Structure formats: structure tokens, C-alpha cells
Amino acid sequence: MIDFFNKFFRPLPPSGATAKERLRLVLLSDHLSLAPDVVESLKRDLLAVISRYVEIDPAHADVTFERRDHDVAMLASIPITGVRRPGYDESPEPTPPPAPRPVRYDASSASAPASGGVAVATKAQAPSAPVSMELPMAAEPAPAPPVAVVPSGSDETPPKSAATSAAHRRRRRRRKANAAAKRNAQAQDDPPMNASAQA
């Protein structure tokens, strides 16, 4: 009789599986807190990658880990002091490295390692930054691929959607040029913006 009820009122997974998952997470955060040198090295690499795209203030960057209910998250707060436009004007064809712009990179839905357990997501919080003008892709039908993270040393073109036509490319180039002009006009008195990356 009890078995019968259990069959219908048993929404919980076996407790062994719960124990295993709790153990995995607790050790993940234990190991991170016990390995400050590893965290320091991660922070260094992270800042190096990010500074390829934007100018940052490494002295005030903060990378921490937080144990949450269902995962361990890395929280990064990295003040952005300016943008980089490497080789922006040299290349006539639309093959520049990813344009600097506020980015949302969600590792858990994009390319996160399945078993990593550390979800990384960066989210810009720069409401009034001029960089927000750099978002031409938003209006286009094909969704933009996640940008911000590019394998180190890679200069490749970001993957283009099949829908992207030559006309689109021309339009985009024109808009970018406009945006760049505007930005250059404003560049002098821009306050540094603080993009806080958070998972």
C-alpha cells in the first residue's frame, strides 16, 4: 500500500543522486577556494582575453566564485575604460574581428563544456554608453552568434548566417561607418563605463 502511494507521490530523484550532485558542487567550490593560485591565473587569462576587445582597468577587476543552489558561478566585475577597434579602417571587406559592443555571452546555453559545472555568463551593464550604437545586428533577421569569446590567437571571421546577403553586408558596413563617425565625435569626453560581468 505504501509502495502504491510512493509510486504516485514521488517527485524526488533517488537520494543517492542528490548526494552525488551535492558532493560535486561542494568540492567544486572547496577546490576553488583552496587553490588561490589557480584562481589568480584564471583571472589573469580572463583579463588578457577581455582586454583584446575592450580597454579595462585591471587594478579594479574582481573575479569571485559563488556557490548557488544548482551550480557554482564565476562572478567577474571588470571596469571597462574604453573600446578597441583593431584594424577597423584597414579592411574594406566585412571581415574584421568581432566589433566591440556590449555582449551577452551565456556559456551554459552556448558552448559551455557539458560537465564543467561552472557557468560563465557576461552581461554588460552600460545603459548610456556610446557603444550601444554598435548593435546593428539586433535589427537583422538572422540572430547574431555569441561573440565575446574567441579562441585565443584566432583571427577568423565569425560564422556568417546563410541569410546574410551582400546587400546586408553593404548596409551593415554603412551603419558601422556612421556609428564610428559618431563615436569619434564623442570619444573625447566619454566617461569610463563599468561593464559588470556576471553569471
Place this chain on the structure above:
Amino acid sequence: MMEAFEQPAESPEAVRPLGRAIVITSGKGGVGKTTTTANVGTALAARGAKVVLVDADVGLRNLDIVLGLESRVKFHLLDVLEEKATLDEALIRDKRSESLYLLAAAQTREKEDVDTGLMKALVETLRARFDYVLIDCPAGIEMGFKNAVAGAQHAIIVCTPEVSAVRDADRVVGLLPNDWRPELIVNRLRPLLVKKGKMLSVDDVNGILRLPLLGVIADEPNVIVATNRGEPLALDALSETGAAYRAIAAKIAGEDVPAPEVRPASTGIFSKLGSLFGKRG
């Protein structure tokens, strides 16, 4: 200063290779370090090895109880370290085995009273006289742990299939010298619960710890009965758990023992009847 340790027990012994000093540790308390030390030591001695068990749990002496030797303790570890007794006065010979000795912990002292250097020297002295020096480490990772580890060259980690025990075991492994390769005993496993998915399995535990698996001990009521009596189960020829301890001893002695397997204990005719009616165990 160390002369007190070096008086030979019998006739001056021939030059022999130094024995192995193995610390039995876990981080967490109550996972079965003392029971494991008593049983593995008993099983090693039953194989003919000369074994000394050192209770490093100063202030909470227990190994003498598990071995049933509590009435024979006259001197203890700190008496030897402080030269209030010679090593031979303090070594207690086991009731059953000629080649098993116990060095009891002090009950009324504190772990901080033990000098790490003296402890190391004592273990060294014991290694010269015994094939195996098994050190029963106290719970925790403080002074008592450091003293217990000081003289050893090898560690056995005892861990139960529980989140807290695995976490502590993981921490302890990180505190041991880097060049050690500690071995794991999974203690108090309940195969039936594992089968039902209600307990971490040996693979779950060792998937985290990733240590060479020395043995698996089932959670058997007889372990409690044996402890009540002060008779280590390792000598019980009929007990599966006793056999598991003997297999661990064989492995420590360098024998090639097949990987341990712990089956759900058959409860006889009732479980067979149960399976006849399709009741899953």
C-alpha cells in the same frame, strides 16, 4: 634523548629492512578509522607480520577498547615520548596474536602535548623493529593529524559513502605530502541502498577522490558485535567482512588481490521468497 626507544625487546635483532609506517586517516570522525586500524593490523599479524598499532588520538583513546586490551594499558605514547616509560614497558602485546602490539594513546592529555619531532623519531624506532607501524590518526586536520602523519610514509584514507565524509577525505588527501599516493578504503557501504540509488556507490566516492581502491567494507551488524566484545572481525573465518579485512591486509603485503566486490547480503530464504514474488530488493 632517543635512547629510551632503542632498547631492543628481545635479543639484539639482526639488521632488517625498515618496516612501513602507514597512517590511517579520514578527516571526518566516526567513519571507522579505529576499527579499520584494529582489523587491518590484526589481519596483517595473522599473516605472520610483526605489527604495532599506534593510537595517535591523544585524549580520546579508543584503539585499546576495539582490541579488548583496555585493562592492560599501563603506559602510553606520551609516557614514552617524555621518557617516563621505556618503549617496551608501553608496548602491549595482543591477546590473540604473538606478533601484534599496541602503543596506547594518553587519555588525560591533549594532542598539543605531543612533540612532532619526537613522534617522528618514535615511529622511526618502531619501523626498525616492526614490519608495519599502523598509526590511528585522530579526526580533524590540526595538531593531532600533523603528529600522526609526521613519521608515516604512506596513508590509508577511510571514507564512508556520505557527502560529508567524502568532502573531508578530499581535504585530507590535499594535506598529505604531494608524493604520497594514499589508498582508499570505503567503509560502511550498504550495497542494498546503493542498488536502490539511495547511497553513494564506491564509484561515486572514488570518482571524486580518484585513489587506488584498497578495499570495501560493508556495513555489517557483526562489526558492532565484534567491537562490543573487543574481538576484531578480521579473525572471524566465517565473516565476509573479516574476509574483506584479510584481503586488504594481503593487498598491503603486496599480494595481487582481485578488486573488492561487495554484494548485497542475502538474508536467506526470506529474500529468496521475496524475489519469487517479484519484490525488488
